[in-house]
Amino acid sequence: MKIRSIAPALTLVAALSLAACSGGGTDDGTDAPDDTSSSPADETSEATDDGADMAGPFGPACADVPATGAGSFDGMSEDPVATAAGNNADLSTLVDLVGLAGLGDTLNTTENITVFAPANAAFEALPPGTVEAVQADPDGLLTTVLTYHVVPERIAPEDLAGTFTTLQGDELTVEGSGEDFTVGADAATVVCGNVQTANATVYIIDGVLMPPTE
Numbered sequence: 381m382k383i384r385s386i387a388p389a390l391t392l393v394a395a396l397s398l399a400a401c402s403g404g405g406t407d408d409g410t411d412a413p414d415d416t417s418s419s420p421a422d423e424t425s426e427a428t429d430d431g432a433d434m435a436g437p438f439g440p441a442c443a444d445v446p447a448t449g450a451g452s453f454d455g456m457s458e459d460p461v462a463t464a465a466g467n468n469a470d471l472s473t474l475v476d477l478v479g480l481a482g483l484g485d486t487l488n489t490t491e492n493i494t495v496f497a498p499a500n501a502a503f504e505a506l507p508p509g510t511v512e513a514v515q516a517d518p519d520g521l522l523t524t525v526l527t528y529h530v531v532p533e534r535i536a537p538e539d540l541a542g543t544f545t546t547l548q549g550d551e552l553t554v555e556g557s558g559e560d561f562t563v564g565a566d567a568a569t570v571v572c573g574n575v576q577t578a579n580a581t582v583y584i585i586d587g588v589l590m591p592p593t594e
Contacts (some may be wrong), residue, residue, distance in 0.1 A: 438537070438559040441499065441571035441584055444470060453575065460488035461495055461580035471584070473503045473511075480515060481522045487530070493547075493580045494531040496563055498588045499571065506588060524548055528591040534581045537561075537574050550591045564589040 437445070437453055445468070446452050456464035462484040465471045474497055478484055487495070503511055514522040527548035535544070540561055543553045554563050561570040561583070568587025575582040 435574075437572060437575050439570055439572040439584070441470070442575075445572065445575075456582075457576045457578065459578055461493070461577040461582065462487040464577040464580075465495075465497060465582070470499045471497055473500045474498055477511075477515070477522060478526060481518045481526055483523065483526055488579070490532070491579050492532075492534045494533060494535040494544075495580050495582045496529045496531075496552075496568070496589060497582050497584050498529070498568070499584055499586060502568070502585065502587050524591060525588070528552065529589050536581070540573075540583075546591075548591055552589065563587075565592070566590070 449455055449467075450459070451467040451469065455467060458464075459467070462475070462478055465478075466475045478487065487493070514525055525548075528546050528550060530547040531544045531552065532547055533544075537559075540554050541556055543551050546552050552564060554561055555567075556562055556570075559573070561573065562568065563570065563583070563585055564587070566587055566589075568585040568589060570583045571586050572584040575584065
């Protein structure tokens with residue numbers, strides 16, 4: 381939590397004390413006009429609150445995250461990423477595939493990573509047979525696809541636009557700014573971003589990222 385500067389408050393106290401000593405009026409005996417404009421302290425408070433809002437999760441799908449419990453933002457922040465994702469009902473397909481590929485422990489024990497996590501609807505939108513095809517090769521194709529969704533560093537929203545080398549080895553490009561970002565060649569949209577877990581920053585996306593083919 382940010383600590384607000386006390387300088388504006390001390391200045392205000394000093395001004396009030398001076399007014400009290402002078403009787404609170406002007407030299408001609410009339411009352412001084414009230415000043416209803418925002419004080420520096422008010423402006424500081426508003427700036428701090430705006431900054432706090434920008435530091436949290438963002439995106440339309442964030443509204444679907446429960447307010448309390450293990451699947452809430454607070455709950456997910458206490459668990460490593462694979463465990464945290466397992467508590468989010470909208471990531472159940474991804475969690476099942478991570479388990480099939482045997483990547484749960486890897487994701488949970490690797491420090492400071494960023495995960496672009498496809499929501500269930502992203503897998504449902506794939507052509508028929510695609511999920512079955514990757515499931516049939518858990519140590520090969522499935523692992524390749526899943527690790528392409530992981531970047532071995534934590535990426536904050538203000539640094540998200542750029543090109544990053546994934547855990548799979550190929551590069552992944554993110555475009556956008558503010559709270560509007562697309563990921564990869566097929567421009568998957570970030571629908572709930574900057575979700576914190578104990579060891580990762582998660583951006584939930586509406587598409588499945590495919591590594592480039594040679």
